[in-house]
Amino acid sequence: MCAFVKMEKIEYRAVIKFLFLKGNTLTEIIDELDSVYGDSAPSFTTVKFWVAEFKRESLGDDKRSGRPKAATTDDNQWLHRMVLDDRRIKVREIAEATKMYIKRVSRVLN
Structure with missing residues (x-):
């Protein structure tokens, strides 16, 4: 199915996040976006940036070893x-x- 529709940036982000959470790799996400949106698909750099952001976000709230942020305990x-x-x-x-x-x-x- 080729929609070839121009979407808002936030909508592309939502699709990228969905595909990322689904477990797709960066290249799989780019291929999927290109096949569905054609020339209006976001650039490689944009997709790479958002995949990196979503990876950071998913690790952001995890417990980490080491010194706590606050010295007062x-x-x-x-x-x-x-x-x-x-x-x-x-x-x-x-x-x-x-x-x-x-x-x-x-x-x-x-």
Whole structure:
């Protein structure tokens, strides 16, 4: 079936995403778009860009190993309470009391 219809950019994106989620490779997606839309199909560069975006999007919310984005966790909430109890306490004093590096204490407090 050859429709050869000009569509809006957002509609092409939806078709590219559908084919990507279906498990098609980049070349399969391009071949499918070319066979259906002919000369009005998006360019190779456009399709490649959107396939890369959809790959990033699908990996975006996955759990990753390593350091969490925020330095404040349930494990170091006590440090914030220590500061709230004595607002004049110095970072150096906290570092000495907790045997932590000054830089680490500063990062947790920020």
